[in-house]
Amino acid sequence: KENVHRYPNSANVYDSLGEAYETDGQLAEAEKNYTIAVELSRKNSHPNLSIYEKNLERIQQKHAQN
Numbered sequence: 215k216e217n218v219h220r221y222p223n224s225a226n227v228y229d230s231l232g233e234a235y236e237t238d239g240q241l242a243e244a245e246k247n248y249t250i251a252v253e254l255s256r257k258n259s260h261p262n263l264s265i266y267e268k269n270l271e272r273i274q275q276k277h278a279q280n
Contacts, residue, residue, distance in 0.1 A: 218231055248266065248273055
């Protein structure tokens, strides 16, 4: 959360926070942060966009199953 505060325009920071939430079982929070990572990546033509999209897709599938 501190990194998000310090680097609010970093897609990687949101992706990492999403991963932490996912690991903790907080799927809604994970999806929220993965979504922000994808949005920032698209906006800034980030080279890891495809990775962030895969993470978002994975969490959406998990979220749908619960």
